Amino acid sequence: MNFSWQTRKESLRQMKTETFDVLIIGGGITGAGLALDAVTRGLKTALIEKRDFAAGTSSRSTKLIHGGLRYLEHYDFALVREGLRERAELLKIAPHLVEPFPFVIPIYQDSRRNYDHPLLVRAGLFLYDLLAGKYNIQRHRRVSREEALELAPQLDPRGLKGALVYYDGRTNDSRLVIEVLKSANAHGAAIANYVCLSGFRKDAQGQIAGAHLHDELTDEAFDVTAHSVINATGVWMNEVRSLSTSLSDDDKQLRPSKGIHLIVSAERLQVTTAWLIPAIGEKRFYFVVPWEGYVNIGTTDTDYQGSKDTPGAFESEAKQILQAINAYFPTAQLELSDVISAWAGLRPLISSGNTNQSTTAVSRKEEIFADEDGLISLAGGKLTTYRLMAERGVDLAVEQLRQRFGKTANPSRTTELVVGGGLIKPREIEDIAQQIAQSEHLPLATALHLLHSYGTDYERLLDLMREDESLREPLLPSSPNVAAEVVYAVRYELAMTIADVLTRRTRIAMLGSAMDCVHNVAALMARELGWDAQQRSQQLANFSAEYQHEYKLS
Ligand SMILES: Cc1cc2nc3c(=O)[nH]c(=O)nc-3n(C[C@H](O)[C@H](O)[C@H](O)COP(=O)(O)OP(=O)(O)OC[C@H]3O[C@@H](n4cnc5c(N)ncnc54)[C@H](O)[C@@H]3O)c2cc1C
Incomplete structure (x- = not known):
C-alpha cells in the first residue's frame, strides 16, 4: 500500500469534501495512536500534522519502552505497572521496532558513587519485576565486578563491587510513529503532514464542528468538517486549546520540560548494554544506550520557556552530562568534540500547579481534558503508553459521538493489531x-x-x-x-x-x-x-x- 504524496493529495481531497467522525490534530506518537485506534473501531478518521510526523517530541526521546524504574521513587506504582504492560503489548505488536534490552546499574563501595543505597535499588528492581508480573521480560540479577567490567571495559574499576542488571525495551521512536500512521492509513484514515490547524469551526450550539486548516506546502487554506476533534499536539496543547476556548490560569497546566541527548561513537564509549549513570549533584541518572551502532546518552530535565518549534541543545548542558559520564568511564574522557550530534526534546508534562517541585518529580501520567465546546485534548504520558492513551482518548470521543449523533463504534482492538511491518518473529x-x-x-x-x-x-x-x-x-x-x-x-x-x-x-x-x-x-x-x-x-x-x-x- 502506497503512503506517498499522492496519498496526501487524496487525503486532502477527502478533508475538503467529506465529513469525518474524528479529526486528530498532531502527528506525534499520541496522534498516530489515536488515528489507528479510531479508524479500526469503524470511525471515519482524519489526522493532520503541521510539520512532519514525529517532528515534535516523538523523534527526540531516549527511545526506551519502559515502565520507568525511576517513577517507583514517587510511589507511582500504577503508572509503572501500566508502562510495563504496554511494554509487553509493544513487544508483541511491533516486534521489529521494539526489542528487549539489558540495563545495568553499577554498585560502588563508596556510597556517594551509587544512585541510592544498593539495597534500596535492589528492592526497587524486585518491585519492578513484581509489577511486571507475567509480562516481565526477565528477572533482574546481580553480576560480579568482573562481569560488569566485561560489559563496559571503560567503567571505573576503583571500588566497583558489581552491578545490577534488569531488562526493558529499546526502540526507534520516529519509525514507530510512521509505522503506526502507515497502519492507520492502510485501514482508511486520511492523513497529511505539513497541514496546520489555524482555528476551529463551531455549530449553532457552539460545539466544535471542524477546523480551519492551512496546507504549509501550497499555502492553501481550507476547512474540514468533523463531529469530534482530538488535540494531540503535545507541548502545543494549550496554543491549540486557546483557539477554541479562553483558558484560565488554572487550565494552563502544561509544563514543558527540556531534555537533551548526545550521540558519541561506539569506539569512544564501549558499552554492550545500556547503563544508568548517576548525575552529579542531582538525584537522577543518565541513560547510556547503544543505539543504531552509536551510543545515545541522555537526558537532562529542566523547565523550558523558549520556542517550542526549535529547541536546541547547548554546550553547557552537554558538559554537565559528559562530566557525569567521565566520572564513571574515566578512560573514555569524552570531550565536546566527541559529540557527533545533539538534540533537544520537550516533555509535555502536566503540572500539579506546584512550581517548587522539580520537573523530574512531575508525574508522567497522561491527562485528558474535555472542554465545554467538545474539544478533547490529550497530553502527558510517554511514548511507551501511547496505545493505551489513544484507547482512552477515543473512548471519550466515542461517548461524545454517541451522545450528540447517536453514533456507535466498536471497542478498541489495537492490542491485536500488528503495527506496520511487524508480522515478523x-x-x-x-x-x-x-x-x-x-x-x-x-x-x-x-x-x-x-x-x-x-x-x-x-x-x-x-x-x-x-x-x-x-x-x-x-x-x-x-x-x-x-x-x-x-x-x-x-x-x-x-x-x-x-x-x-x-x-x-x-x-x-x-x-x-x-x-x-x-x-x-x-x-x-x-x-x-x-x-x-x-x-x-x-x-x-x-x-x-x-x-x-x-x-x-x-
Ligand atoms: C528528552 C525526552 C526523553 C523521553 N524519553 C522517553 C522514553 O525513553 N520513553 C518514553 O516512553 N517516553 C519518553 N519521552 C516522552 C515521549 O517522548 C513523549 O511523551 C511523546 O513523544 C509525546 O508525543 P506527542 O505525540 O504527545 O507529542 P509530539 O510528538 O510533540 O507531537 C505533537 C505534534 O503536534 C504537532 N502540532 C502542534 N501544533 C499543531 C497545529 N496547530 N496543527 C497541526 N499539528 C500541530 C507538532 O508539530 C507535533 O508533531 C521522552 C520525552 C523527552 C522530551
Missing part, C-alpha cells in the same frame, strides 16, 4: 537477514538494519533494489543505510522534504553524517518528487539550516 530476524544478505549480495549489517527498521516491508525495499541496481548503494560508507530507503520513504512513507528522510524515516541526521549524503538524497528525492533545480537547492538550504540548529550543539 524476532527470533527469525537473524536467519532471514543471513538469507537476504546471501541471496541479495548485501552486507549482513544492511540486511539486519532493513529488517529492524521496516519489518516485513523489507520486501518492498528489495523490490526497489531489484528494479534499479543503483539503489543498493550505501548512502554512507560506514552505515547500513542504502539508497533504496530514500525512494521507499517517498513512495511508501510520505516523506516530502530532505529532513523527513534523513531525520525521521532514517535516523542518519541524528547519527551525525547527514551532510555527507545530503546531495545524493536530494538527487534521489528530486527524481521521485519532480523537483526542479531551484526547488532542490531550496530543499538543501532548508535542511542545512535545520540540521545545524537542531542536531548540533550551540
Whole structure:
C-alpha cells in the first residue's frame, strides 16, 4: 500500500469534501495512536500534522519502552505497572521496532558513587519485576565486578563491587510513529503532514464542528468538517486549546520540560548494554544506550520557556552530562568534540500547579481534558503508553459521538493489531537477514538494519533494489543505510522534504553524517518528487539550516 504524496493529495481531497467522525490534530506518537485506534473501531478518521510526523517530541526521546524504574521513587506504582504492560503489548505488536534490552546499574563501595543505597535499588528492581508480573521480560540479577567490567571495559574499576542488571525495551521512536500512521492509513484514515490547524469551526450550539486548516506546502487554506476533534499536539496543547476556548490560569497546566541527548561513537564509549549513570549533584541518572551502532546518552530535565518549534541543545548542558559520564568511564574522557550530534526534546508534562517541585518529580501520567465546546485534548504520558492513551482518548470521543449523533463504534482492538511491518518473529530476524544478505549480495549489517527498521516491508525495499541496481548503494560508507530507503520513504512513507528522510524515516541526521549524503538524497528525492533545480537547492538550504540548529550543539 502506497503512503506517498499522492496519498496526501487524496487525503486532502477527502478533508475538503467529506465529513469525518474524528479529526486528530498532531502527528506525534499520541496522534498516530489515536488515528489507528479510531479508524479500526469503524470511525471515519482524519489526522493532520503541521510539520512532519514525529517532528515534535516523538523523534527526540531516549527511545526506551519502559515502565520507568525511576517513577517507583514517587510511589507511582500504577503508572509503572501500566508502562510495563504496554511494554509487553509493544513487544508483541511491533516486534521489529521494539526489542528487549539489558540495563545495568553499577554498585560502588563508596556510597556517594551509587544512585541510592544498593539495597534500596535492589528492592526497587524486585518491585519492578513484581509489577511486571507475567509480562516481565526477565528477572533482574546481580553480576560480579568482573562481569560488569566485561560489559563496559571503560567503567571505573576503583571500588566497583558489581552491578545490577534488569531488562526493558529499546526502540526507534520516529519509525514507530510512521509505522503506526502507515497502519492507520492502510485501514482508511486520511492523513497529511505539513497541514496546520489555524482555528476551529463551531455549530449553532457552539460545539466544535471542524477546523480551519492551512496546507504549509501550497499555502492553501481550507476547512474540514468533523463531529469530534482530538488535540494531540503535545507541548502545543494549550496554543491549540486557546483557539477554541479562553483558558484560565488554572487550565494552563502544561509544563514543558527540556531534555537533551548526545550521540558519541561506539569506539569512544564501549558499552554492550545500556547503563544508568548517576548525575552529579542531582538525584537522577543518565541513560547510556547503544543505539543504531552509536551510543545515545541522555537526558537532562529542566523547565523550558523558549520556542517550542526549535529547541536546541547547548554546550553547557552537554558538559554537565559528559562530566557525569567521565566520572564513571574515566578512560573514555569524552570531550565536546566527541559529540557527533545533539538534540533537544520537550516533555509535555502536566503540572500539579506546584512550581517548587522539580520537573523530574512531575508525574508522567497522561491527562485528558474535555472542554465545554467538545474539544478533547490529550497530553502527558510517554511514548511507551501511547496505545493505551489513544484507547482512552477515543473512548471519550466515542461517548461524545454517541451522545450528540447517536453514533456507535466498536471497542478498541489495537492490542491485536500488528503495527506496520511487524508480522515478523524476532527470533527469525537473524536467519532471514543471513538469507537476504546471501541471496541479495548485501552486507549482513544492511540486511539486519532493513529488517529492524521496516519489518516485513523489507520486501518492498528489495523490490526497489531489484528494479534499479543503483539503489543498493550505501548512502554512507560506514552505515547500513542504502539508497533504496530514500525512494521507499517517498513512495511508501510520505516523506516530502530532505529532513523527513534523513531525520525521521532514517535516523542518519541524528547519527551525525547527514551532510555527507545530503546531495545524493536530494538527487534521489528530486527524481521521485519532480523537483526542479531551484526547488532542490531550496530543499538543501532548508535542511542545512535545520540540521545545524537542531542536531548540533550551540
Ligand atoms: C528528552 C525526552 C526523553 C523521553 N524519553 C522517553 C522514553 O525513553 N520513553 C518514553 O516512553 N517516553 C519518553 N519521552 C516522552 C515521549 O517522548 C513523549 O511523551 C511523546 O513523544 C509525546 O508525543 P506527542 O505525540 O504527545 O507529542 P509530539 O510528538 O510533540 O507531537 C505533537 C505534534 O503536534 C504537532 N502540532 C502542534 N501544533 C499543531 C497545529 N496547530 N496543527 C497541526 N499539528 C500541530 C507538532 O508539530 C507535533 O508533531 C521522552 C520525552 C523527552 C522530551
